[in-house]
Amino acid sequence: MKIQTPSQQLQSRLLSLPRELRDEIYTYYLQEPGGYVHSPTTNKLRCSDSRTIDFSLMWTCKKVASEMRDLPLRVNEVVFKPFRDIKVSPEGSDIWDAWLQAGKYDLLLGRLHLLQEEMFALAATTHGQSTFVLISHLPIPNAAYGPAIDTTSVTRHISQRHPESCIGDIMARIMKHANEDYVPLATVMGGPQTLTCYDREVIQEILIQLTSHAGFADRLRSRGWFIDILGFLTSRPPLSRSTHLIQWEKRSTAWFRVGKDPVFKAEHDVRYAEQLSLMRLEEMRFIVAKTSWQPWIVATEEEMTRLRDLFETPCPKTWSSYEDNLASLQYFQSAASQAIRFVNMLQTQSRKQMRKIKILEDEKCVALPQCHLRGLLSVSDEAPGLSVDRHVDLWRCV
């Protein structure tokens, strides 16, 4: 390829035009009917008819490249769709290895939320005590405890800081049961589905503090049903509980998905609550309270394994019944999560140029897809000209 000298470039008819006119030409050249479409397999963009994007003009010289650099994302809408990952596992893989990341994440995220909600209710129950310990961040389990404060202050703090969230209200309702040993969530809130992602973030904000008081792990151990949600069998038959702790479908789904039912759990998978040391429970408390997964970003294998091992023996025998169905399972990651994945990969300067994102949610997706737009809030703060249009198909998606 012949390289032009700067003096030859000045003779270029394009570069002799005023910049405004050149910008018009660049825009006309770059604008694609239907905009760009995201390809989840490569995490790159293509034209809506699957052609690769033509940047030939950009490569003619450095000056043109520099002038056009910010335009592609500025003049084209970018369309995102759900992504179905496909995994081919070698024969003989155990069920955990063969299971798609998205499927594992969906299950574990649901369980993590159940644990955090129950832990929150247990911690917020005053149990005849009027004080909790508040520490911003505990570096390690069993760290020293800080000065105690009144739960009323915590509730007031939450209500003032997050007036739109129902968590302040729920805490206030819990406090009305001051003399009870434990207040089941069902008596102070609707089902878990009534909590928004924002509410969960509020719980997360206070959970490590609320559970840091001395003796919490002891109380945890005394709560057979709490450990049961962790996936352990307890000495109490699970069906004899009088309180309906969590919404039936959600709980059943969690059980169905791992192909186990506590009543029929195989004997060799049983780990009784009483077998857990206080140290182990304290470690569990810390992991559950501290794990802050953003639903729109699938956790890493290491993070998921860490949480999984709180629930189960590494590969329970009962999971084998699930193995037959594994090949037919379809897990989609939401279109919004793909948009977040793409913009996170961009450099800040490019991200700021984005003007229009279209998100087409037309599949049932994993990990609370309803809240995934939240992951784009920081991008919209950074790119003031950005607008995000999400289409949710009622039949296919809701």
Place this chain on the structure above:
Amino acid sequence: MSKSQHMEDWWTDCRVSDAVLRTIIWINEATSLSWGRNTHPPFKTQLIGPFDTVQLVWNKIRAVVALYAAAMACTHDQRSPFPTRDDLALAFANENDAACSDPELLPTSVKHILSGNSLVQFPCIIGTLDEFEEECQYVSTLLRDRPKGDWEAYRNSILEGVIEEEGVDFKTMQSRYADHRPSFD
């Protein structure tokens, strides 16, 4: 209805109650995007589908929310079976969770949708704010001083039935997602 029959129906038919509950979750999440912020983020969520489906789902949501708004008004006047705001928040909690821990949230969201000041849009005939207020007033007059059972029966009458759409096979669509298959299958 037996549990297995209940599951079978859940699998083969798109029940109004399920569709309404799930759509409300999308509305609540979209609404919460502006919480803790000074301005609305530049986001829009459109719930799309065949026109009749969108219209039906919206009509049902609006009717359920009119019931919640009426319950709030009657509680305020001390003429409902829910003596306090807390009772009201939990009033329908056992009814498949379409209620919310914040009783004001859904009525406020629906009013924002009706006034075009919402992050959520339904591409159908959504009606006007005045019509919604009239609907709330009607329900309030109908159920004022009535026992809780009457409120629940009214709510159930709104949410009964299934949604059908020509050319849409719900069971086939469900089957795309094997993970959602209940264990009886």
